Amino acid sequence: MSAYFSTCYKTARAVFLSKVQAAAPSWQASFKHPLLSAQGEALVLDAVWFGDLNASKLLVVQSATHGIEGFAGSAIQSAWLDKAALLSEDTAILLLHAMNPWGFAHLRRVDEAGIDLNRNFVDFKVLPKAKGYSVLSKALIPLSWQPDALTKADKTLADYRDAWGERLYEEAVSSGQYTHPQGLFYGGTTPSWSRLTLAQIAKDLQLAKRKAVAIIDVHTGLGDYAVGEVICDHPPASLGVNWAKRWYGAAVTEPFLGTSSSVPKLGLIDYFWQQLLPNACCFITLEFGTGSTENLFNVLRADHWLAGQATEGLDKTLQQKIQQDLLTHFYPADKAWQQAVIEQGLVRINQALEGLQQV
Ligand SMILES: [Zn+2]
Missing domain, CATH: 3.40.630.10 (Zn peptidases)
Known part of the structure; x- marks a missing residue:
């Protein structure tokens, strides 16, 4: 098999x-x-x-x-x-x-x-608008992947989810966006x-x-x-x-x-x-x-954050963990x-x- x-x-x-x-x-x-x-x-x-x-x-x-x-x-x-x-x-x-x-x-x-x-x-010809994603974009892919920056970003996402409910949160994150090329679920131009x-x-x-x-x-x-x-x-x-x-x-x-x-x-x-x-x-x-969907979003957030970093000076252990977590999620x-x-x-x-x- x-x-x-x-x-x-x-x-x-x-x-x-x-x-x-x-x-x-x-x-x-x-x-x-x-x-x-x-x-x-x-x-x-x-x-x-x-x-x-x-x-x-x-x-x-x-x-x-x-x-x-x-x-x-x-x-x-x-x-x-x-x-x-x-x-x-x-x-x-x-x-x-x-x-x-x-x-x-x-x-x-x-x-x-x-x-x-x-x-x-x-x-x-006319790019679809994704208002929800724009609101969340900075929290989804924070500038830093350090614990304090992540905690702050996670709280923003949790607050949005609490306010709008799980389904609308998932739609805002994953239904597709056309404005943030380094972001999640980017459809291109x-x-x-x-x-x-x-x-x-x-x-x-x-x-x-x-x-x-x-x-x-x-x-x-x-x-x-x-x-x-x-x-x-x-x-x-x-x-x-x-x-x-x-x-x-x-x-x-x-x-x-x-x-x-x-x-x-x-x-x-x-x-x-x-x-x-x-x-x-x-x-x-x-x-x-x-x-879980939460893990799906989190491994993708990390992967997209990583893709936006310069290789020079990058924490290799963190890089390997992010890549391994991504692979494990999509390919157990x-x-x-x-x-x-x-x-x-x-x-x-x-x-x-x-x-x-x-x-
Ligand atoms: Zn797929």
């Missing part, structure tokens, strides 16, 4: 590509990121197609939309390749490995520009490399022409431990939600209805697919919980958690493939 889980992007990619080769895909392309890893290796979004290239029904499985969260999605993709059964007629599967390869390789959730890819899919690459893949493969497309985007870090929450951000009662409920059952949660551990968000990658395939797609975020070194990820990931893939047959 744990053979699917790697210790770095390079190994995860190597494992994935070796299994791709053994499974003989009908199409394959590598999209090279302009930058390299810290070790000088290529950073690549690998796209692999199995089944008829003209199939009208398609399942897309995406990993590492949030770089460091890629270990789980990559493991599910590799596990599926090992077990890959024959696909039904007129049905294909597209694996997108490492949507944000820079973040995966550098063990960060964001990309090289600090952009959260999952807030980047907005129309940049232009389309990111990953967004442009996804658009290119969709064009190359004529995805807009398909009759029914299921997309599973694998994430980690939010929700109950070792549970893969099936989050659906389609509008309530839309066709996308109806398909999700029919295929994945009562497991489906909806941020718009307040039934999910996720709050409604701006610029999600879902919106790319919903726009590309109106009334012909069902996008779910398969989000594997790893710990726990065999039971990893097993749960593989099992539930494969169940959801099978449900999507079966669901597509009913469309």
